[in-house]
Amino acid sequence: MPPAIRLRALDKRYPAVHALRAVDLEVAQGDFFALLGPNGAGKTTLISLLAGLAKPTGGTAEVMGFDVVQHYREARSRLGVVPQELVYDAFFTVREMLRFQSGYFGLAHNDAWIDELLDNLSLADKANTYTRTLSGGMKRRLLVAQALVHKPPVIVLDEPTAGVDVGLRQSLWAFIRRLNGEGHTIMLTTHYLEEAEALCERVAMLKDGRVVALDRTANLLRTGAERRLELRLTPAVLPESLSGRFIERRGERFALALPDYTELENVLAELRRADIRIEEMELRQADLEDVFMKLTGQGT
Amino acid sequence: MSGMYGFRTLLYKEILRFWKVLLQTVMAPVLTALLYLLIFANVLGSHVQVYPGVSYTAFLMPGLVMMSILQNAFANGSSSLIQSKMNGNIVFVLLPPISNFEFFAAYLIASIVRGLVVGLGVLLVGLLFTELNLAHPLWVLAFGVLASAAFAAVGIVAGIWADKYDHLAGVQNFFIMPLTFLSGVFYSIHALPAFWQTVSHYNPVFFMIDGFRYGFHGVSDVDPWLSLAVVLPAALILSWIALQLIRSGYKLRS
Ligand SMILES: Nc1ncnc2c1ncn2[C@@H]1O[C@H](COP(=O)(O)OP(=O)(O)O)[C@@H](O)[C@H]1O
Ligand SMILES: [Mg+2]
Numbered sequence: 430m431p432p433a434i435r436l437r438a439l440d441k442r443y444p445a446v447h448a449l450r451a452v453d454l455e456v457a458q459g460d461f462f463a464l465l466g467p468n469g470a471g472k473t474t475l476i477s478l479l480a481g482l483a484k485p486t487g488g489t490a491e492v493m494g495f496d497v498v499q500h501y502r503e504a505r506s507r508l509g510v511v512p513q514e515l516v517y518d519a520f521f522t523v524r525e526m527l528r529f530q531s532g533y534f535g536l537a538h539n540d541a542w543i544d545e546l547l548d549n550l551s552l553a554d555k556a557n558t559y560t561r562t563l564s565g566g567m568k569r570r571l572l573v574a575q576a577l578v579h580k581p582p583v584i585v586l587d588e589p590t591a592g593v594d595v596g597l598r599q600s601l602w603a604f605i606r607r608l609n610g611e612g613h614t615i616m617l618t619t620h621y622l623e624e625a626e627a628l629c630e631r632v633a634m635l636k637d638g639r640v641v642a643l644d645r646t647a648n649l650l651r652t653g654a655e656r657r658l659e660l661r662l663t664p665a666v667l668p669e670s671l672s673g674r675f676i677e678r679r680g681e682r683f684a685l686a687l688p689d690y691t692e693l694e695n696v697l698a699e700l701r702r703a704d705i706r707i708e709e710m711e712l713r714q715a716d717l718e719d720v721f722m723k724l725t726g727q728g729t
Numbered sequence: 730m731s732g733m734y735g736f737r738t739l740l741y742k743e744i745l746r747f748w749k750v751l752l753q754t755v756m757a758p759v760l761t762a763l764l765y766l767l768i769f770a771n772v773l774g775s776h777v778q779v780y781p782g783v784s785y786t787a788f789l790m791p792g793l794v795m796m797s798i799l800q801n802a803f804a805n806g807s808s809s810l811i812q813s814k815m816n817g818n819i820v821f822v823l824l825p826p827i828s829n830f831e832f833f834a835a836y837l838i839a840s841i842v843r844g845l846v847v848g849l850g851v852l853l854v855g856l857l858f859t860e861l862n863l864a865h866p867l868w869v870l871a872f873g874v875l876a877s878a879a880f881a882a883v884g885i886v887a888g889i890w891a892d893k894y895d896h897l898a899g900v901q902n903f904f905i906m907p908l909t910f911l912s913g914v915f916y917s918i919h920a921l922p923a924f925w926q927t928v929s930h931y932n933p934v935f936f937m938i939d940g941f942r943y944g945f946h947g948v949s950d951v952d953p954w955l956s957l958a959v960v961l962p963a964a965l966i967l968s969w970i971a972l973q974l975i976r977s978g979y980k981l982r983s
Contacts, residue, residue: 482823483983502826510824516817520746532738533825575821
């Protein structure tokens with residue numbers, strides 16, 4: 430069984446930027462996979478190469494075992510892409526767009542599935558509406574529907590929840606999760622790291638066109654960043670003796686590494702000795718955001 | 730799952746695109762051509778006779794029809810492509826498994842259809858004002874389709890190349906308009922000084938109009954076979970260039 434997605438030394442240079450640097454990546458069939466990274470990391474570039482919207486300057490990409498350049502018909506018919514940009518064609522209605530998209534993929538009679546898509550994406554009452562009159566969130570959901578008309582085994586979503594409000598985001602994820610349960614492979618990028626943490630079994634982190642982390646989400650959370658102790662102190666200084674644990678400072682809050690609970694006592698003792706009062710204290714498990722910050726040196 | 734169905738859908742969508750805004754894409758150019766017809770025929774009609782037994786209005790008609798075909802065949806593909814590129818919705822046709830040739834053929838044929846629909850509209854409206862022979866219908870059809878294809882291909886190339894509407898307007902004003910106006914739409918080139926006659930013979934649009942006119946009146950400035958020998962290769966070469974441009978991915982698949 431070929432992997433759903435396989436990238437080998439995939440490389441992309443634009444005239445001014447080296448957007449993707451020899452990326453190797455495999456996503457197994459049935460995976461729920463997240464591609465994370467700060468703005469400009471190369472996530473959209475990676476997706477564009479996979480979808481044939483851009484041409485690689487090196488390496489290869491395969492979808493379900495089909496090279497996206499050599500066997501582009503087979504590769505593309507197995508791939509559904511939700512683009513990051515909120516694009517639409519103002520000339521047509523929602524249903525027209527979905528029928529066209531079905532037709533482009535060779536499907537003549539697809540209305541039953543189109544209706545199911547519209548239902549699941551809360552667009553049923555908009556079927557005969559011109560796309561230009563849809564709200565941003567509706568346009569986003571139409572893009573999702575368009576990507577799914579041909580029931581592609583591999584579904585790639587580039588920031589699918591940007592601009593979609595919380596309630597609809599939940600129903601969108603429920604639908605995507607159902608598709609994953611039915612065997613579709615999902616790869617997504619998102620700015621909401623909690624979403625990736627909650628949904629995705631595996632995560633790749635990109636930075637400056639390179640994969641800086643690739644692991645199961647659970648492993649990344651375990652090893653990627655230490656458990657941390659967050660403190661608000663008066664006066665807002667850290668004793669010299671604790672500087673070895675220092676991770677970061679946000680305002681008056683210090684974050685200290687605390688790999689083992691037994692060391693807590695030690696930290697408190699040091700603070701008492703330096704006559705520094707603790708105003709607030711929080712002991713926190715690292716989340717994906719922390720891992721992300723640590724590996725990329727940036728927030729989302 | 731037939732590969733042809735993707736092509737047919739794209740062709741249908743491209744035709745529907747202009748059909749939905751018929752007022753701009755068909756009615757307006759028909760009206761423009763009609764204004765030319767009324768003004769030129771009224772001003773010159775009684776003074777000018779180009780071919781014996783053919784009124785000036787009847788002489789003018791094929792030229793106006795051809796001019797409308799060319800401009801609209803060009804406008805269709807070029808405006809569709811630039812709109813899709815600027816809006817970003819070009820991805821909808823780039824993501825599916827549609828081959829380069831199917832992509833090319835769909836845009837080309839839709840543009841030919843738009844050119845011919847407008848041409849037919851001009852012809853029908855013009856018939857209210859003048860009688861017109863139809864000496865050789867096959868020549869009319871051949872030149873109508875080939876000329877439309879040639880300019881449809883130019884429109885595809887321009888639409889892919891252009892980054893903004895200004896670029897297209899530039900092509901239209903500095904290339905399409907001079908070519909069509911300096912081609913004998915309004916006159917026979919025999920009425921021109923020798924120098925401009927020579928220049929006209931390097932303008933493929935001259936042959937499109939002359940051959941087209943032959944189909945209606947059975948008389949022309951040059952032999953229709955010569956015109957065909959110019960127009961057919963022109964249509965093929967321009968189409969080939971458009972296809973190669975699509976194959977290269979230039980400005981479509983970066
Ligand atoms: N079509 C393009 N032409 C030139 N540079 C591009 C193009 N697309 C992306 N880039 C550059 O490539 C880098 C990666 O961009 P992108 O893949 O969009 O990042 P991300 O999706 O992770 O935010 C950026 O520096 C961006 O400016
Ligand atoms: Mg992006």
